[in-house]
Amino acid sequence: MNTAFQNKHVVVTGASSGIGFDAVSRFLAEGAKVTACYNSAPRELTTLKDSYPERLNVVKVDVRNESEVALLFTEANTVFGRVDITVANAGIAFHEGVAVHEMSIEQWQKTLSVNLTGVFLCAKHFFANLKKYPGDDASLVFVGSTAGEIGQALFCDYSTSKAGLRGLLMTLKNEIIHLAVRGRVNLVNPGWTITPMTEGELSDKAMVSRIMQTIPLRKVATPSDITHAILYLSSDKLAGHVSGQTITVAGGMEGRVLFSSDEVEEYMQ
Numbered sequence: 565m566n567t568a569f570q571n572k573h574v575v576v577t578g579a580s581s582g583i584g585f586d587a588v589s590r591f592l593a594e595g596a597k598v599t600a601c602y603n604s605a606p607r608e609l610t611t612l613k614d615s616y617p618e619r620l621n622v623v624k625v626d627v628r629n630e631s632e633v634a635l636l637f638t639e640a641n642t643v644f645g646r647v648d649i650t651v652a653n654a655g656i657a658f659h660e661g662v663a664v665h666e667m668s669i670e671q672w673q674k675t676l677s678v679n680l681t682g683v684f685l686c687a688k689h690f691f692a693n694l695k696k697y698p699g700d701d702a703s704l705v706f707v708g709s710t711a712g713e714i715g716q717a718l719f720c721d722y723s724t725s726k727a728g729l730r731g732l733l734m735t736l737k738n739e740i741i742h743l744a745v746r747g748r749v750n751l752v753n754p755g756w757t758i759t760p761m762t763e764g765e766l767s768d769k770a771m772v773s774r775i776m777q778t779i780p781l782r783k784v785a786t787p788s789d790i791t792h793a794i795l796y797l798s799s800d801k802l803a804g805h806v807s808g809q810t811i812t813v814a815g816g817m818e819g820r821v822l823f824s825s826d827e828v829e830e831y832m833q
């Protein structure tokens with residue numbers, strides 16, 4: 565299938581691991597020029613750079629920091645010109661669940677600052693780049709979560725940050741067309757996916773069993789399950805008339821197991 569990514573310039577945040585790293589590898593394999601952003605360490609991006617010295621630029625960015633995000637796009641423009649596609653993928657999740665009445669304001673603000681404000685900043689400076697470099701096509705893809713659709717008890721910070729992306733999605737799809745007439749904004753919502761973010765939880769067999777009970781396809785996703793949807797939505801050739809849409813990649817999951825059979829026993833009629 566022709567994704568038509570040759571000569572396209574893609575920015576991917578959170579690119580040093582998991583879904584972001586897989587996305588960078590696939591965009592490069594499809595011929596794109598990629599600005600890959602890392603936060604704490606570039607990890608395997610350094611090796612990937614050896615394979616694609618002409619088409620991969622690796623940049624350190626904390627998406628919470630507006631001046632760093634602005635600089636990212638300035639540097640990206642200098643190295644590869646107009647940014648045509650941005651994948652706002654960077655995200656965090658606290659590993660221990662905390663009930664809302666015990667959640668610290670620091671936890672709430674930290675999660676929101678990366679997962680929602682960070683996405684806003686990337687969208688803002690991506691759009692500013694579109695204004696500076698006129699062109700018809702542009703694509704912005706957010707990486708959300710099923711937690712933003714169906715909630716996740718004990719993770720209200722995370723679920724709220726991801727639900728907020730829908731507001732950005734439905735608004736920015738109507739703004740981008742004033743900067744790029746065929747510009748599009750879409751959202752990919754992964755369910756449980758094996759990455760460094762979840763390797764702790766997914767190494768617990770009992771936890772995986774509970775998760776599997778909610779997934780018709782009875783599989784935890786791999787990063788490539790998610791990046792196939794990201795690449796589809798990023799491609800003007802494949803998804804050129806798709807905007808304001810959410811693709812959920814979660815094996816059909818639509819709810820969560822809340823109780824074990826022991827916990828419901830006493831309520832049985």
Ligand SMILES: NC(=O)c1ccc[n+]([C@@H]2O[C@H](COP(=O)([O-])OP(=O)(O)OC[C@H]3O[C@@H](n4cnc5c(N)ncnc54)[C@H](OP(=O)(O)O)[C@@H]3O)[C@@H](O)[C@H]2O)c1
Nearest residue numbers: 578581582583603604626627654655709754756757759761
């Ligand atoms: N794995 C899942 O089951 C799952 C499910 C639903 C949604 N998601 C979403 O998918 C996206 C990718 O996550 P993943 O599963 O691939 O996890 P991951 O491997 O932990 O990747 C997250 C990336 O975000 C980066 N990041 C964190 N804080 C940042 C900051 N302040 N500025 C810039 N980058 C930052 C991390 O870099 P450092 O490590 O260097 O900080 C890391 O590269 C996230 O938005 C996540 O919420 C994942």
